[in-house]
Amino acid sequence: MNRRRILLSVMLLASLPLFCGGLFSKSKGKIKSDTPGVTMNLEGPWWSKAKLGPEAKAIEVKTGNYKARKLTRTLTRQAKKEGAEDTTKETWRITSIGPWGKLSKIKVQKNKTTTLKFSGPVIFAPDVKISKPSSKARDQRRIVSIGLKLIGEYGEEYNARVVKLNASGKSTGVAAPMLKIFDKSGKELANGKFAFG
DSSP states (O other), X not given: OHHHHHHHHHHHHHHHHHHHHHHTOOOEEEEEESSTTEEEEEEOGGGOEEEEOSSSOOEEEESEEEEEEEEEEEEEEEEEOTTOSSEEEEEEEEEEOSOOGGGGOEEEOTTOEEEEOOOSOOEEEEEEEEEXXXXXXXXXXXXXXXXXXXXXXXXXXXXXXXXXXXXXXXXXXXXXXXXXXXXXXSOEEEEEEOOOO
């Protein structure tokens, strides 16, 4: 029994420098986004936290692996309404709280800069779910729900609710996307607009 305690104590003492070395590590690296308007909250080694953006500049962080916790992409542009002479400023915003795809492991190395590229497109993909009827239900039909997923270049998924702000910062709303369902022969079976809820 005493021999086991001694062995356990020696093992704990031997691993202490590794534990403390990681906890109090002074090695640093940098992380940045190549695109202005990207804001990302990160969680890193030993519960460290960092916030990237919205400017496209590097921030210094501890070395190690980081994971995105919240990501917001904002695009501001000058837009011209139909028939109008002047342009107005409009801002579009999408947000993600996961799943993260490749942003679940962002490696930051000593004296190096990890650059995250968000200049590519966000893809709209259908999100189809088929519910199975309960064995106790009288109606045994299946329900098909069709939603939208917004997927970024790292495989991260964004909330399908896109926010559009006018020049004064108020949400002006975005028209719901249309949906048409066709059979194999091309005949339209149903159509409508997406709705929340």
